[in-house]
Amino acid sequence: MIPEIGNFALMLALAAALVQSVLPMVGAAQRNVLWMQSAVTTALIQCGLLAVAFAALMRSFIVSDFTVVNVVANSHSLKPMIYKVAATWGSHEGSLLLWVLILAIFGAGVAVLGKNIPAELRARTLSVQAWISVGFLSFMIFTSNPFDRMFPAPLNGNDLNPLLQDIGLALHPPLLYLGYVGFSIVFSFAVAALIEGRVDPAWARWVRPWTLAAWVSLTGGIALGSWWAYYELGWGGWWFWDPVENVSFMPWLLGTALLHSAIVTEKRDTFKSWTILLAILTFSLSLLGTFIVRSGLLTSVHAFAVDPERGVYILGLLFVSIGGSLALYAWRAPQLEGGGLFTPISREAGLLINNLLLATATAAVLFGTLYPLFLEAVTGDKISVGPPFFNASFIPIMLPLVFMMGIGPFLSWKRADLPGVMSRLKFAIGLGLIAALWAWWMDTDGPVLAIIAMGVAGWLLVASAREWLSRIKAGEVPLAESLRRAKNLPRAAHGMTIAHMGVAVLILGMVGSSAWKTEQILFASPGTVVEIAGYEVRFDRVERVRGPNYVSDMGTLTAFRDGEQVAVLQPERRWYPVAEMQTTESAIRSTLAGDLYVTIGEPAADRASNEWTLRILFEPFVNFIWIGTVFLVIGGTFSLTDRRLRVGAPKSAARPPIQATPAE
Structure with missing residues (x-):
C-alpha cells in the first residue's frame, strides 16, 4: 500500500508542476495577481508531494519490502540499517527521486523566502523551475519509476554495491545534489530575467544567496566524495580526473565564477550579460553530468549503468533546456547594457580575469572529459584521457588565478593603484618566495610546478590574512578598536577571507600529497x-x-x-x-x-x-586537503549568514501598481 501512495504522490506532483509551469507565467504576462500567487501554492504542494514519495521509498528500504523492484536490486535484509536508508538514493531511480525532491525544495525556498522579490519575477522564476520538474518527473514516471512492483516477491534482495556501503558515500550524494540541483534556481532566475528583459543590481542580490548555498553544498559534496575515494578505494589517491568526478567539478568551477560575477553586477551594475550566461552554463553543466552518469556512456562506480534509451530522453531534455535558454539569451543579451566604466587596473578587471581563467579551466576539463566519448562515437576507437593531460592543462591556468586571488581584494572599484597595492603585499611576496625555496630545499628534483604552487599557496595565505588585518587596522589603532571593527565587518568579508585562506591550505595538501608521495x-x-x-x-x-x-x-x-x-x-x-x-x-x-x-x-x-x-x-x-575544504565550506556558510543576504535586496525602482484582473 505504501509504494502505491508514493507512486500516486509522484503523479500528483507532476500535475502540480504542470500547473506551476503555465499559470504563473501567463499571470505574469497579464499582470494577474492571483495567477502569479498560484506559483507559491503549487511550489509548496509539489514539494510536499515529493517529500511523501521519497518517504514512501525510504520506508520500503527500511522494512525490506521486496515487492518493490528497486529494493530488490539495491538492498538485502542483512545490510546494516544506515545503508538501507542510504540505498534509497543509491540507485538510478532513487537518486532521480532525490534529484526532483531537491529541485522542489529550492522552488519552495523561493516561494517562502522570496517575499521581497517582485511578484512578476518570482512567478516567472517558479514557473521556469517547474518546467525542469515536469521534464524530470515525466522521465521518472514513464521510464524510471522507483515504485515498480515485483510479484511474487523474492525472499531477499541483491544488495547495494559494497563500495557504496560506506558512511562517506551515504552522505555524499545528498550534498552533491544540493549543489548540482541548487544551481537550477539560479538558472530559473536567469531565464525569468531574460523573459522579463530586466537585470539589475537588485536581481543580483536576490540571486547571490541561492548561488552561494548551491556552491557550498557542491563544495562539501565533492570533498566528501574525494575523501571517500581516498580511504575506501585502496589506491591512496583522492582525485583521478574520472569523467564522473569531472562532471561535478565543472559546475563548481563555473559556479565560482558566477558567484564573483554576481558581486560585480550587484555592486557596479555591470557584467550583467556575463552573469546571466554563467548562470545558464553552470546549470547546463549539471544537466550534462546527469546525462553522462545515466546514459550508459560510462561504466564507473559513480555512474548508473542504465539502458541507453533512457539517455536519449535525458538528451532531449538537455537540448530543450540548454538550447532554449541559450536562444533566449542570444535574443535578449544585446539589451543588457553594461553599467559603470572601469579601468584595466581595478577590482572589476581583477574579477573579470578571475572569471575568464575559471571559464578557460572549465573548457579544458570539458574537452578532456568529452573528447574520448566523441572519438568513440565517431570512429569506434577507445582512448583514455587521464591525469597527465588534465594536470598539464589545468594547473598552469589555475596558478595565475590563485595569484590574482591574493591581489583582487586589495583593488578598489573603478580605478586602483597597482604599485601601491603591491607595496602593501611585500611581506606576502617574501613569504611566498620562502615557501617556494623551502619546497625546493626539501626536494631539489622538483617538480617545478609543485615548487611554484607551494610558493603561490604561501602567497595567497599571507595576502588573505593581510587584507583582513588591513580592514580592521590591526597594529594601526588600539586593539579594542580593531576588535570593534572586526565585529562590525560584514560577515561576507570574513567569509571571503576564510574561503581564500582555505584555497591556499587546499593547494598545500594537493601539491604535497601528489608531488612528494x-x-x-x-x-x-x-x-x-x-x-x-x-x-x-x-x-x-x-x-x-x-x-x-x-x-x-x-x-x-x-x-x-x-x-x-x-x-x-x-x-x-x-x-x-x-x-x-x-x-x-x-x-x-x-x-x-x-x-x-x-x-x-x-x-x-x-x-x-x-x-x-x-x-x-x-x-x-x-x-590539508580536507582542512582546506572545511575552510571553504565555513567561509561560504559565513557569507551566507550575512545580514544583507538574509534580508535581501532593497525594493526595486517603483513600478506601476498591478491591478488584479479576474481570470477569464
Missing part, C-alpha cells in the same frame, strides 16, 4: 619490516573476521618511529557473498605532516608461504 608495493610474510618516510612498519599477521554481511581478511601491522611504537594498523580485504564483490579497506595513521597509508591485497599463489600483497604509502600534507 612515497610508495612501496611488495609481497610480505609475518615479521617483514618495511622502512618508508622515517617509519618502520612491521607486518604481524592476517586473520579471518566476519562482519554483518561480509567476510574479511584483516591484517595487523605495527608502525614505529625512532624506535617507538606509534600506531597499530588493521587494513582489510572484504568479500561480500551476496553481491559477489570484493573491496579493500585501508588503514591510515593521520598527522598534519602526512598519512601513513596501508592496504592489504591478494595472497601469494602459494598460500602455504603466508605471503600477502602490501601497499604502503606516505602522503605528505594530505590532510
Whole structure:
C-alpha cells in the first residue's frame, strides 16, 4: 500500500508542476495577481508531494519490502540499517527521486523566502523551475519509476554495491545534489530575467544567496566524495580526473565564477550579460553530468549503468533546456547594457580575469572529459584521457588565478593603484618566495610546478590574512578598536577571507600529497619490516573476521618511529557473498605532516608461504586537503549568514501598481 501512495504522490506532483509551469507565467504576462500567487501554492504542494514519495521509498528500504523492484536490486535484509536508508538514493531511480525532491525544495525556498522579490519575477522564476520538474518527473514516471512492483516477491534482495556501503558515500550524494540541483534556481532566475528583459543590481542580490548555498553544498559534496575515494578505494589517491568526478567539478568551477560575477553586477551594475550566461552554463553543466552518469556512456562506480534509451530522453531534455535558454539569451543579451566604466587596473578587471581563467579551466576539463566519448562515437576507437593531460592543462591556468586571488581584494572599484597595492603585499611576496625555496630545499628534483604552487599557496595565505588585518587596522589603532571593527565587518568579508585562506591550505595538501608521495608495493610474510618516510612498519599477521554481511581478511601491522611504537594498523580485504564483490579497506595513521597509508591485497599463489600483497604509502600534507575544504565550506556558510543576504535586496525602482484582473 505504501509504494502505491508514493507512486500516486509522484503523479500528483507532476500535475502540480504542470500547473506551476503555465499559470504563473501567463499571470505574469497579464499582470494577474492571483495567477502569479498560484506559483507559491503549487511550489509548496509539489514539494510536499515529493517529500511523501521519497518517504514512501525510504520506508520500503527500511522494512525490506521486496515487492518493490528497486529494493530488490539495491538492498538485502542483512545490510546494516544506515545503508538501507542510504540505498534509497543509491540507485538510478532513487537518486532521480532525490534529484526532483531537491529541485522542489529550492522552488519552495523561493516561494517562502522570496517575499521581497517582485511578484512578476518570482512567478516567472517558479514557473521556469517547474518546467525542469515536469521534464524530470515525466522521465521518472514513464521510464524510471522507483515504485515498480515485483510479484511474487523474492525472499531477499541483491544488495547495494559494497563500495557504496560506506558512511562517506551515504552522505555524499545528498550534498552533491544540493549543489548540482541548487544551481537550477539560479538558472530559473536567469531565464525569468531574460523573459522579463530586466537585470539589475537588485536581481543580483536576490540571486547571490541561492548561488552561494548551491556552491557550498557542491563544495562539501565533492570533498566528501574525494575523501571517500581516498580511504575506501585502496589506491591512496583522492582525485583521478574520472569523467564522473569531472562532471561535478565543472559546475563548481563555473559556479565560482558566477558567484564573483554576481558581486560585480550587484555592486557596479555591470557584467550583467556575463552573469546571466554563467548562470545558464553552470546549470547546463549539471544537466550534462546527469546525462553522462545515466546514459550508459560510462561504466564507473559513480555512474548508473542504465539502458541507453533512457539517455536519449535525458538528451532531449538537455537540448530543450540548454538550447532554449541559450536562444533566449542570444535574443535578449544585446539589451543588457553594461553599467559603470572601469579601468584595466581595478577590482572589476581583477574579477573579470578571475572569471575568464575559471571559464578557460572549465573548457579544458570539458574537452578532456568529452573528447574520448566523441572519438568513440565517431570512429569506434577507445582512448583514455587521464591525469597527465588534465594536470598539464589545468594547473598552469589555475596558478595565475590563485595569484590574482591574493591581489583582487586589495583593488578598489573603478580605478586602483597597482604599485601601491603591491607595496602593501611585500611581506606576502617574501613569504611566498620562502615557501617556494623551502619546497625546493626539501626536494631539489622538483617538480617545478609543485615548487611554484607551494610558493603561490604561501602567497595567497599571507595576502588573505593581510587584507583582513588591513580592514580592521590591526597594529594601526588600539586593539579594542580593531576588535570593534572586526565585529562590525560584514560577515561576507570574513567569509571571503576564510574561503581564500582555505584555497591556499587546499593547494598545500594537493601539491604535497601528489608531488612528494612515497610508495612501496611488495609481497610480505609475518615479521617483514618495511622502512618508508622515517617509519618502520612491521607486518604481524592476517586473520579471518566476519562482519554483518561480509567476510574479511584483516591484517595487523605495527608502525614505529625512532624506535617507538606509534600506531597499530588493521587494513582489510572484504568479500561480500551476496553481491559477489570484493573491496579493500585501508588503514591510515593521520598527522598534519602526512598519512601513513596501508592496504592489504591478494595472497601469494602459494598460500602455504603466508605471503600477502602490501601497499604502503606516505602522503605528505594530505590532510590539508580536507582542512582546506572545511575552510571553504565555513567561509561560504559565513557569507551566507550575512545580514544583507538574509534580508535581501532593497525594493526595486517603483513600478506601476498591478491591478488584479479576474481570470477569464
